[in-house]
Amino acid sequence: MAKHKVKIMETVLRDGHQSLCATRMRFRQMEPMLAQLDAIGYKALEAWGGATFDTCLRFLDEDPWERLDKLKAALKNTPIQMLLRGQNLLGYNHYSNDVVEKFVQKASQHGVGVFRIFDALNDVRNLRVAIKAALECPEKPEVQGCLVYTISPVHTNETFVELAKELKEMGCHSICIKDMSGLLAPYVAFDLVSKLKAALGDTPVELHTHCTSGFGHATYIKAIEAGVDIIDCALSPFSSDTSQPCTETIIAMFEDQAHQVIDKPAFIANARDEEKPLDRQALTPIAKHFLGVKKELIDEFKLKGYFDVNPNVLDFQIPGGMLSNLTNQLKEAGMEDKYQDLLDEMPKVRADAGYPPLVTPSSQIVGTMATFNVMTGERYKMVPNEFKDLARGKFGRTPVPIDRGFIINTLKVPEDQIIEDCSIEDAKAETFAQFKEELNNKGFLNPTDEDVLSYALFPQVAEEFFKKHYTQVTAYRR
């Protein structure tokens, strides 16, 4: 009987340390193991994007573009994958189309082989420019579209299948179920993956989850039984808790072929020689190295490094890190007794806001609004601008349209500020040429395109970085 071959996308170089160690891993801590990681036979290695770009500049004194070059030089056989937030790129605003296009082109040129592209609201209008730009790159990277997974009265497996079909029509080579808070339950995953496989033909389906609620490993087993093609795993030291299920454990689960009761036995395959299983033993020395790195990061940055399983995330959908932030805010305001009120308020605010999936930036926006409601004791008495922006459509269409009366009367947003089509707004955003001009005016003459992009995404942080490195790195840094 033909065995189902499942591939692994390894996250130790990105999501693993982003989830457990605040994205603080340095290139030099990755470097000793890159050749060995490259030899394993992973489908791809996620190593760029997400919070890595910001953290490189802000905390690690590394140029993210140089990091990408060095990764590319060392990873000769395994594609480098990056996580990209559509029209948001890696920043917190919507950028103009030419900035998005330039960023994607440059990332591809520097070695990104797989672009995983998502929008927090699953509004495909926010994905169009990035997907098209990636499809047009001469290096021919893989372009992957995401379903940002969430639970609400309006999200069903059928609505996610419709979204997946739309992404495929837009030209995506593969589809990823992005379950950033670990909400996808094993049997639901079985149903969702089965439906996606039936609807998408031979387009590969990948599953990305986190172990936050404790489902992770079980969810992967059921997804594999349903025929998922690729799963995202993290090497043991950077796995589990709020991170991905463990690479070695998942390989081991499928080593035993005799006891698999499913009618289609599966194994974890080497992506470069699909008849062979991934070699679990070869991972042992690599895991040993990264365990040392994890200890270094915990020491240097005074991190916790380990997180408790949090089944409550299923009820409140508040990602773990955010829950502790909100608790701290209440504590600072001397309102610790309001904790339960906050947990009750969060889903109400999310409903008022049209059930957005809770992922950066919507998670922070909804969380802050709920905290204000609880702290002031009166709902929507104080409304942060970001919440108004979410409600008036600045970030795109929410899964359920927000009541106009609520936007105008309760949130006090003037009617003429309601945005029907955010792409028209994006077209007014600062262009690449304007960012470049701004840098020139600050005395950074002839900046490279890469530096203009760093500046466009994180202006203050990038400027500080440039000042520090003025004498070395690129032509303009004298």
Ligand code: CO
């Ligand atoms: Co993730």
